[in-house]
Amino acid sequence: MLKCDDVEMVRLRVRGLAPWQTFTFTFTFTLSSMTAMSDSYRLDLTRRPRRMRRTSALRELANETAVLPQHLIQPVFVIDGEGSAEPIESMPGIERLTIPLLIEECQKLLKLGISAVALFPKLDAQCKSDDGREATNPGTLVLRAIRAIKQEIPGMAVITDLALDPYTTHGHDGLLDLSTGDLANDATVEVLAEMAVLAAEAGADLVAPSDMMDGRVGAIREALDGNGHELTGIMAYSAKFASAFYGPFRDAVGSSASAGTKSLDKRTYQLNPANRREALMEIALDEEEGADILMVKPAGPYLDIIREVREETELPLAAYQVSGEYAQIMAAAQNGWLDLEKCRDESLLAIRRAGADMVLTYFAKEYAKSLV
Numbered sequence: 001m002l003k004c005d006d007v008e009m010v011r012l013r014v015r016g017l018a019p020w021q022t023f024t025f026t027f028t029f030t031l032s033s034m035t036a037m038s039d040s041y042r043l044d045l046t047r048r049p050r051r052m053r054r055t056s057a058l059r060e061l062a063n064e065t066a067v068l069p070q071h072l073i074q075p076v077f078v079i080d081g082e083g084s085a086e087p088i089e090s091m092p093g094i095e096r097l098t099i100p101l102l103i104e105e106c107q108k109l110l111k112l113g114i115s116a117v118a119l120f121p122k123l124d125a126q127c128k129s130d131d132g133r134e135a136t137n138p139g140t141l142v143l144r145a146i147r148a149i150k151q152e153i154p155g156m157a158v159i160t161d162l163a164l165d166p167y168t169t170h171g172h173d174g175l176l177d178l179s180t181g182d183l184a185n186d187a188t189v190e191v192l193a194e195m196a197v198l199a200a201e202a203g204a205d206l207v208a209p210s211d212m213m214d215g216r217v218g219a220i221r222e223a224l225d226g227n228g229h230e231l232t233g234i235m236a237y238s239a240k241f242a243s244a245f246y247g248p249f250r251d252a253v254g255s256s257a258s259a260g261t262k263s264l265d266k267r268t269y270q271l272n273p274a275n276r277r278e279a280l281m282e283i284a285l286d287e288e289e290g291a292d293i294l295m296v297k298p299a300g301p302y303l304d305i306i307r308e309v310r311e312e313t314e315l316p317l318a319a320y321q322v323s324g325e326y327a328q329i330m331a332a333a334q335n336g337w338l339d340l341e342k343c344r345d346e347s348l349l350a351i352r353r354a355g356a357d358m359v360l361t362y363f364a365k366e367y368a369k370s371l372v
Helices: 005-013 032-040 049-053 056-061 099-111 141-152 185-202 216-226 244-253 255-259 274-288 300-312 323-334 340-354 364-371
Strands: 072-078 096-099 114-121 157-162 206-209 233-240 293-297 316-320 358-361
Touching: 005 358, 049 056, 072 099, 072 141, 072 364, 096 099, 099 141, 099 244, 099 364, 114 141, 114 244, 141 157, 141 185, 157 185, 185 206, 185 216, 185 244, 216 233, 216 274, 233 274, 233 300, 244 323, 274 293, 293 300, 300 316, 300 340, 316 340, 323 340, 340 358, 340 364
Parallel strands: 072 096, 072 114, 072 358, 114 157, 157 206, 206 233, 233 293, 293 316, 316 358
Antiparallel strands: none
């Protein structure tokens, strides 16, 4: 047995070995001295936070934040026709669904405890135009989808997006002013208000303006109330940042294909990622104009904004874990670099812990299934 006192002697002997000579030591350690030290050394602590981490039962009792199916909203992409689902390459596990498949999906979600879906249409190219006029067609795809869900599954809450990017050839969220090359704010708001009324007539529970035009929440509220839809709520994309994390979504709705790029420049209307105070101003304006739910988008890179908004308002707060957040976790997991379930669950927990009451996430269904 080699004792600690012998270490220097061994070091000296090793130095004397020729390069071709080898040796083997067998080390046997004893913990008796260390144990004696542990028995005799005690910190004088009144508070030991680890007491409440000692067992699983105690950790559950002290748990501060939960992610339950009723906190989650599943975004769903809808396509026309009666055929099979279309996989979205940049969003593994997510598919575009026809209306019959959408109904089946909503039934499954409701059984898992997820009671809300957010609908996003993917239109054929011939339905798109520079002015996005298909958005105000009473028979357009998303309105037919709303009616179908409400007829078959009235208990499912339906949220419909208000923006023109799925309908325009240029892929922007509103009407382009050809004289400036920028979006025409007020003209876009007029179309969004019309879209909101059509969605309410189809049975939407919440309309969700995601365009970031000035004044659109007030105009939509006025249009809804003026047409007898006082009970239709507004989930406002209040702090929507000009993020690099939207690329897979643009694939899913076909706006990147329309514009020829996933990197559409929307910085003249979406928020500067550097600006915290501006985000809080937008939140305050939407609250004043009559929003029922406020939203921060994206979620994960903007947890600080979620926290600040939570402290500034009493309104319900949503956060959108966007397509890029989903895709990066899925890609890393598929390469064996991350544990999918643990990273998925931790990411959702962080968003809830930051202060979000509800989370739009492409993980909603699989997360709820993991709880069954």
